[in-house]
Amino acid sequence: MKMSMLRAIAPATLAFTLVACGGGSAPAGNEAAEHAEEEGHAEEGVVTLSQQQIAEAGIEVVRPTVGGVAGAIEVSATIEGDPQGVQVASAAIGGRLVSLTRNLGQSVSRGDVLAVIESREAATLRGDIEAARARLALAQSNLRREQRLFAERVSPEQDLIAARTAATEANIALRQAQQQLAATGGGGGALNRITVRAPISGQVVARSATLGQTVTADAELFRIANLSTVSIAMSLLPADAGRVRPGSRVEVTAPGRRQEGRVTFVSPILDETTRLVSVIATLDNGANDWRVGETVSASIIVPAGGDTTVAVPSAAVQMIEDKPHVFVRTPTGFKAVPVTLGRRNGGQVVVTAGLNGTEQIASTNSFTLKAELGKGEAEHED
Template identity: 65%
Template sequence: MKSLYLAGAASLALLLAACGGENSGNEEGAAANERAANGENGGAESGHADEGVVTLDADQIAAAGVQIGRPIIGGAGTIELPAIIEGDPQRTQVVSAAIGGRVVALTRNLGQSVVSGQTIAVIESPEVAQIKGEVEAARARLQLANSNLAREERLFAQRVSPEQDLIAARTAATEARIALKQAQSMVSAAGGGGGGLNRLGIAAPISGQIIARPVTLGQTVAADAELYRIANLSQVSIALNLKAEDAGRVRPGSTVLVTAAGRQATARVTFVSPALDPQTRLVPAIATLDNRGGEWRVGEPVMAAVQLTGSGGSNAIRVPRTAVQSLEGKPVVFVRTPTGFKATQVQLGDASGDTVIVQSGLTGNEQIATTGSFTLKAEIGKGEASHED
């Protein structure tokens, strides 16, 4: 009986000891949880040290549509905009006749080459016959005046004719020469020469290619009507329209990278308008492009990347505008970390089209979120809201 009592007492002691241990462990766990809630994590940093950090793996980054790139070093940036290939205004000329009439010959078709001075059209008109007749009459009068002058010079040398007759003959010859030049200039002003008495040959004023021929053979045209349009396409123009804030950073001589399907070339800015276009409120600009190979066609749409000038120098750090977000009113860029991204505060400089200069905060060697940075900012907002709860 006594042995049964002793065994029961021992069992009770063991049970009480076990209960006491569990209570002690619970108390220690509760204390640890309280310390963690108060930020006392055994000397570790508090939860606020992770502000601005977004934890994402590679798959999550791809799923969020975040693209990663590096800042651009050097230059002041470029702007990309659509543009149109145009003929160089200094190398394009309209061919017309100053006299109306019937078109009896067109010697060149679209796309064919012409040489300056080559006859490319013939106009038939009674008015042509009149001005050509004046040329012939003036030429005949000049021949007669020169003959009289030679005779008077001979008679004066023989002391047969007085000096005043010689002077009169010289004056008449000079006037006849002037009249012939005037008659010939009328033919030239009409567009050219050649052909029959009532026909006027129209000569090409420049060498180049026929890019327009709005008339047809046998058509009656009015004075100054366009017969041909000739362009020297060894050099073409790029018509640009710039925003006012960008136009101030484009100068004559700035480079323009011109891109089309399967082709790329470099042009130079030759003109930036000092005034805005009243309709578009944009600034017209022109760049010239070498086209001796005939790769570019007038009217062709292209993309033009215009180099901007400005502050920053050759070592300037630039990032896309889409990479910059604002946290607590301060600009930040999301820099790639081994576990995701960290919002890094930056100081911004001048904007350069689709990029902006970073004056401080980046070294240029980082990997940054170039697009999708707004998604990262939203993740930080979610984390802060969860922390407040």
């Protein structure tokens, strides 16, 4: 009786065990699959780049504009050189030009020799130095002799004082003669020659000197311009100028070029003739993209006070699967974040959802990140 009961229970126990094991293995497999899906989802939209790779790709990282964009003041503007960046190299004394080392368009560094002038006045100045040097040597010799005689109680103290005074005056006369020659640009390898040197680093934009020409003192020979930074001159209506502050962003555009600058000056005085307000902005010109005198279009971005709207540069928005995205900086690169866009103002577009304004985003060359993202997805599918 007992043996028959055991035989009946054993199959039931085995079946229960198998069912239990099978029931336990299915959830475990589902959890692993779900975990794998979560890991794949976490990597979606991510582009891994080092800081060096970001710099080499020319990707600029900026923060979104918080405060909204009330509009843009569109005006015509003119490129002007920095007043401190244009200087003249002139002859300090008259003479004949015997050497010219630079021509139009050539770059120079501060202190470079631009020209050599042969002058009788230079010879006179050098002669004055030699005479002053000889007088100083004689005065110092007399001083040593008087010091020795005074120590031997042969010469009175009054003679020693006179010799010391004469030596001091001779030393002053020598320094004065040397400074007079230095003020003319003394040098050039000969007694009667002086040099004209570049007052600043930059580029030769004008040259009025001709080899062999006789020039007068203070005659302009070269004009040197450092145009690594240029100014944008604008004229605004008083009502518009009241909305502009130093530091406001200015987008400057010309055929094939676009660059951003900053307002540095808003005049508190109206122009007497035009009754407009002068506004100056600065623009980096390290690549020599902008020329002095060129007419360009300027768009002054005016923020809206009391607003917390987030705006990004239009170049920062990339369409991925027909949806707008912005690439947000991460510790290892960038992540494509979907956003909802609002109105556009100048080169800015309002983001109504997706960003809070505290992120760092890729602005220029963000299309390279889109391309990298496409490559990564294609490799993943393979």
